[in-house]
Amino acid sequence: MNTAMHTPQHTLPTWGDAPTSRAPGWIYTDEALYQQELEKLFYKGHWCYVGLECEIPKAGDYKRTQIGERSVVMVRERGRPGQSDSINVMENRCAHRGVAFVRERTGNARSFVCPYHQWTYKLNGDLVGLPFRNGVVREDAEGHKTKEGGMAEDFALCDHGLNKLKVARRGGVVFASFDADVESFEDYLGPEVLPYFDRVFHKPLKLLGINRQRIPANWKLMQENIKDPYHPGLLHTWFVTFGLWRADQRSQMVMDAKGRHACMVSRRAEVAAPSGASAAVTQGVTSFKADMALGDPRLLDIAPEPWWNGPTVVMMTLFPSLIIQQQVNSLSTRQIQPCGPDAFDFVWTHFGFEDDTPEMEARRLRQANLFGPAGYVSADDGEVIEFVQDAFSANPQARTISELDGTGVQPTPHMVTETLIRGMYGYWRSVMGV
């Protein structure tokens, strides 16, 4: 049977002759396009973030999370004597009838047992047993035994394990892919971006806390927000006023050869506003509040760390699912879990290093108040991309303009540019065929 005949083909609107710097609103609202994004970006050909190894420190520790809309479990399995532990990632989908058998966000298990009919899996995803596999034995009045029911003789447990994902671990960070043929993680990041990844994840990590929020906007808008280096100096009153992010900072925009991943690398000016604010940078910037002062100045008790090696801020976007933040002493991963074209869950994992002093740990936690769902800075981003999504929903045909610093795609030695956004959509269009 030709199934294609029975599959309704949704015809997507076409991008047309407009340049990549003029994105139409429907790329953020179209349901069929969104389903294709899940297939082509989250389930194939890409690595997605799963978590930090320090979230599951002991054998049997697990964490439930998501890649795209699919539920997955990351679990630590003790290695054989003399071997290190393995970290396995499996789809949280029972091979029997599909139940997502792990319900807790985190826990510890010796095996995974599905609640519905108790199919039981090892921590590597192998099926080890299921009830009534051999049926039940009935004995009649004469003592004759007959077997009733059960699985077929040739039902092989080894053919019915969980869907095991390919796993990449680097510097204590775990990525996974449903695509067995995906390139190596190192090739995926590329030689431009990988050194910035290694710069942060250079010694054992310590988990400091997790925030979660649902943002009613398309997932790509979050990536865009971090690939837009000049909005912080305008939108975020906090950054402008206290000099954490200014348009004249020495900055560098880095991207991989495909334009999908990027690093905004910046060095904070030596003098902090408001006293040191240069008039040229704050002139006309209405979010600059000269009379705003901190109730507790310890929030800006910034301690340079040797591993920074220059930059005080590096914001990385790893397409499609991850943002890695270093804002002075505050470190976090931000995971994007799309849920429909017009919403995503955003999970912030704040971390430090195992060898941090108590003072440094307290400092990282204080600075984390800038970020997360209610962060002094990040609350603005969640709200503003919601406004953007509302506009696209109301008028999906209207287009955006991302043409600061031209229409080309190239690394730049300054932040007054939208080149990283153009880079991402050039790549996105090539994969999506839009």
Ligand code: FES
């Ligand atoms: S659905 Fe999991 S055991 Fe039946």
Ligand SMILES: [Fe+2]
């Ligand atoms: Fe922002």
